[in-house]
Amino acid sequence: MTKIASMTPPVPRGKIIGKRVGEQPTDEADHFFKCEMCGGYFDARDLGAVLDHDEPLPHPAGDRAQ
Numbered sequence: 001m002t003k004i005a006s007m008t009p010p011v012p013r014g015k016i017i018g019k020r021v022g023e024q025p026t027d028e029a030d031h032f033f034k035c036e037m038c039g040g041y042f043d044a045r046d047l048g049a050v051l052d053h054d055e056p057l058p059h060p061a062g063d064r065a066q
Helices: 047-052
Strands: 032-034 041-043
Touching (some): 041 047
8 A cells, every 4th residue: 555645744843732631640650652563662741753753764773662
């Protein structure tokens, strides 16, 4: 399947930070999720990071497990 190119510019990381609604996490690590495709972790509050992991591989190398 061919992917249609986005007509909007990419969202830079660190510019749009969300806030969790409802129950707050017990520690900072609860904000991070593991990408099923690349195995890297990203901050789910950062829209730019979330959208990076919505794209096809390769994902940003800085998110991969150390």
